[in-house]
Amino acid sequence: MTTPTPTTDGPTPGLRRVGLYATLVALALIFLVPLVWMVITSLKTYTAAQQIPPSWLPNPLAGYGYEQILNNSANPVLRWFLNSMVAATLHSALVLVTASMAAYSLARLKFRGRGVTFALIVGTLFIPPTSLIIPNFLIVDQLNWIDTLAVVVVPGAASAFGVFFLRQFFLSLPNELEEAATLDGANQWQIFYKVVLPLSRPALATLAVLSFLTNWNDFLWPIFVLFSPEKLTLPPGLGLLQGSYVTDYPVIMAGAVLASLPVLILFVLAQRHIIQGVSRSGLKG
Amino acid sequence: MADVIEVGAARGDAPPPAAKAARRAASAGRTGRATPYLFLAPYLVLFGVFGLLPIILGLWLSVHQWDFQLPNRPFVGLDNYKQLFSSDSAVYGDWWQSIRATAIFTVLSVPLLVVVPLGLALLLNRSFPGRTFFRAIYFAPYVLGVAVIGLLWRFLLDANLGLVNRLLGVVGLPSDTPWVTNMPWAWISLVGVTVWWTSGFNAVIYLAGLQDISPELYEAARMDGANAWQRFRNVTLPGLRPVLLFVITTTVLASANMFGQSFLITQGTPGTETRTVVWFIVEEGLRNNNAGRAAAMSIVFALLLAVVSIANFRLFRYKED
Numbered sequence: 001m002t003t004p005t006p007t008t009d010g011p012t013p014g015l016r017r018v019g020l021y022a023t024l025v026a027l028a029l030i031f032l033v034p035l036v037w038m039v040i041t042s043l044k045t046y047t048a049a050q051q052i053p054p055s056w057l058p059n060p061l062a063g064y065g066y067e068q069i070l071n072n073s074a075n076p077v078l079r080w081f082l083n084s085m086v087a088a089t090l091h092s093a094l095v096l097v098t099a100s101m102a103a104y105s106l107a108r109l110k111f112r113g114r115g116v117t118f119a120l121i122v123g124t125l126f127i128p129p130t131s132l133i134i135p136n137f138l139i140v141d142q143l144n145w146i147d148t149l150a151v152v153v154v155p156g157a158a159s160a161f162g163v164f165f166l167r168q169f170f171l172s173l174p175n176e177l178e179e180a181a182t183l184d185g186a187n188q189w190q191i192f193y194k195v196v197l198p199l200s201r202p203a204l205a206t207l208a209v210l211s212f213l214t215n216w217n218d219f220l221w222p223i224f225v226l227f228s229p230e231k232l233t234l235p236p237g238l239g240l241l242q243g244s245y246v247t248d249y250p251v252i253m254a255g256a257v258l259a260s261l262p263v264l265i266l267f268v269l270a271q272r273h274i275i276q277g278v279s280r281s282g283l284k285g
Numbered sequence: 286m287a288d289v290i291e292v293g294a295a296r297g298d299a300p301p302p303a304a305k306a307a308r309r310a311a312s313a314g315r316t317g318r319a320t321p322y323l324f325l326a327p328y329l330v331l332f333g334v335f336g337l338l339p340i341i342l343g344l345w346l347s348v349h350q351w352d353f354q355l356p357n358r359p360f361v362g363l364d365n366y367k368q369l370f371s372s373d374s375a376v377y378g379d380w381w382q383s384i385r386a387t388a389i390f391t392v393l394s395v396p397l398l399v400v401v402p403l404g405l406a407l408l409l410n411r412s413f414p415g416r417t418f419f420r421a422i423y424f425a426p427y428v429l430g431v432a433v434i435g436l437l438w439r440f441l442l443d444a445n446l447g448l449v450n451r452l453l454g455v456v457g458l459p460s461d462t463p464w465v466t467n468m469p470w471a472w473i474s475l476v477g478v479t480v481w482w483t484s485g486f487n488a489v490i491y492l493a494g495l496q497d498i499s500p501e502l503y504e505a506a507r508m509d510g511a512n513a514w515q516r517f518r519n520v521t522l523p524g525l526r527p528v529l530l531f532v533i534t535t536t537v538l539a540s541a542n543m544f545g546q547s548f549l550i551t552q553g554t555p556g557t558e559t560r561t562v563v564w565f566i567v568e569e570g571l572r573n574n575n576a577g578r579a580a581a582m583s584i585v586f587a588l589l590l591a592v593v594s595i596a597n598f599r600l601f602r603y604k605e606d
Contacts, residue, residue, distance in 0.1 A: 017413070020408075020411075020413065021413075023408065024408065024415075024419050027405070027408075027419075027423065028419060028422045028423070030481070031422055031423055031425060031426055031481070031485070032422060032425075033448075034426075034437060034438070034441055034448070034481070035425070035426070035437075037441065037448050038437050041440070049446065050446065052445050052446065053450075053451045053454060053460075054446055054447075054448065054451055097327065098327045098328040098331060099328060101324045101325070101327060101328065102324065102325050102327070102328035102329070104324055105320075105321045105322075105324035105325045106325070109320065109321040109324065110321070111318075111321035111322065114321070117325065117329075120337070121332060121336075124332075124336050124337070124340075126591070126594075127340065127587060128538060128541075128542055128586075128587055128590055130542045130544070130563045130566070130583075131343070131566075131583035131584070131586055131587040132339040132340065132343060132583070133566070133567060133570075133571075133583070134343065134346065134566065134567075134570040134571070134576055134579045134580050134583055135338070135339035135340075135342035135343040135346060135580065136335060136339045137570070137571060137576075138342060138346070138576065139334065139335065139338060139339060139342065141353075154331065154335070155331075155335040156335075157331050157335075158331040158332050158334070158335035158336040159336075160332075160336070163328060187320075188320050188324075189320075192324070213428060216430065217429070217430025217431065217432070217433075218430070219430060219431050219432045219544075219545050220544050220545065220563070220567070224567060224571050234430075234432070235430050235431070235432035235433075236432075238432040238433065238436055239432060239549065241436075242436055242439070242549070247443070247446065249440050249446065252436055252440065253436075253437070253440065255436070256433045256436050256437055259429075259430065259432065259433050260429055260433050263428045263429060263430075264425070264428065264429075266428070267421075267424075267425060267428045268421075271417075271421050274424075274428070275420070275421075275424060275489050278486060278489050278490065279489045279490055279492060279493035
């Protein structure tokens with residue numbers, strides 16, 4: 001990713017470079033201004049946000065929006081935040097453990113039924129997950145998981161993406177290390193744990209981050225399987241917040257800022273992992 | 286677990302070529318016959334319950350009249366399917382309305398989501414200081430969830446209090462457009478927001494594809510006197526064909542599965558004109574308790590998408606020859 005292919009003629013002349021940067025900055029503004037506006041509005045008072053036309057800067061600078069979402073028993077935003085944090089972390093851990101073990105088996109071990117198993121798993125990548133929502137609702141209902149933490153942690157981990165993604169990575173590892181470990185008397189569990197997993201840290205980190213993001217952002221599933229205000233994760237919670245505050249935008253935007261911060265921070269810290277995960281996997285998560 | 290591993294220790298494979306035999310014997314000595322299945326087991330439990338079972342259950346549901354609140358769930362054969370295709374059924378109008386909404390959104394959004402990210406990727410596929418920084422900024426909206434971008438854009442597109450009309454007013458354009466409540470603005474808004482939200486994602490995929498095209502090909506084209514457009518047409522596009530097929534297929538599927546944007550931004554308005562298939566299915570199945578009919582809709586919808594994907598594939602495969 002660090003060796004771009006030059007597509008222009010020779011070294012870029014100065015004027016051309018100015019044009020390039022002007023375009024880049026203009027585009028950057030389109031992507032950034034809405035996010036900046038979210039933060040600005042979250043710092044306004046109710047009256048300031050109701051002005052037509054809206055003022056450019058929060059004057060006076062107000063903590064009103066944040067006070068509302070932090071001290072509101074009908075909309076326990078902080079609780080949703082914690083629920084989302086716990087759910088996304090557990091989900092990510094569950095995906096890592098189950099997908100890495102399965103992918104190791106499919107990539108490195110020989111056994112009867114391997115081809116069929118892999119084909120079955122990959123085959124489900126072609127079924128739109130939305131078309132399984134109704135039967136999956138019935139299943140979690142039978143398990144008595146409706147309105148519990150498990151319902152937003154576990155079912156999503158059945159996705160074939162993690163297995164597919166890690167299998168590709170494991171296949172690319174050299175055989176020699178495993179053979180050496182085998183000669184040293186290691187069994188498959190030890191090879192997996194002490195040789196393959198440490199070598200796969202970048203891929204595991206990428207999968208962990210992508211799984212966390214997917215779960216943190218999931219909206220369609222939780223709005224139908226979580227009901228009690230204290231059980232919600234942030235995305236369905238934000239929907240509830242919009243319903244209660246309608247056009248009280250400082251409060252709604254404060255909620256949106258709170259839901260954005262962890263993933264934006266994660267993106268800044270793990271940018272390389274996220275972008276490489278997206279571009280290398282060749283499959284949408 | 287150690288004893289399980291020993292169980293299959295004496296595996297007797299058909300004799301492979303001599304050189305491999307020793308190696309395989311060594312590894313077979315350490316690998317129980319059950320080991321591969323034990324590694325697979327935790328995932329396969331999840332996959333079985335939430336990946337395969339719902340497929341079978343969905344088929345089964347679709348031939349029953351299934352109401353969560355009623356004790357009797359009689360077998361109704363293909364009735365649930367027939368209702369979707371007979372114009373005198375109660376569900377017919379709303380169902381086809383949702384198909385229409387989904388088709389409109391897909392047809393409007395896919396070309397932009399294929400072309401705009403390609404432009405971004407071409408822009409970023411040069412060496413200049415700050416390249417990684419700009420790539421990150423263009424990608425940033427994608428890491429936010431649909432709940433956040435839905436709430437945000439509902440606000441930005443608010444006819445009176447929104448930033449979009451405010452900015453249009455500043456440059457002297459009409460500043461009272463009802464972006465989320467009237468046609469054709471509602472579609473323009475939903476498509477625009479989706480392009481803003483997910484272009485960075487496709488751009489990153491294109492970038493990876495562009496970097497796999499050999500620089501020698503550009504060199505050779507330049508030697509032959511090809512100009513920038515000719516190089517794009519004869520080197521870049523053919524080199525990107527597999528990536529392009531991937532981007533188009535996944536983008537069609539993503540657009541056809543759109544839900545959150547219209548649920549939060551236009552809230553289905555005007556009327557139910559922007560209520561998509563996915564929305565209608567979950568509403569019918571989980572709000573109106575018609576799980577059987579909703580399951581039939583899911584299956585018809587999945588088949589429809591499969592046909593579109595295959596058509597896509599054929600179209601691009603054909604062109605390759």
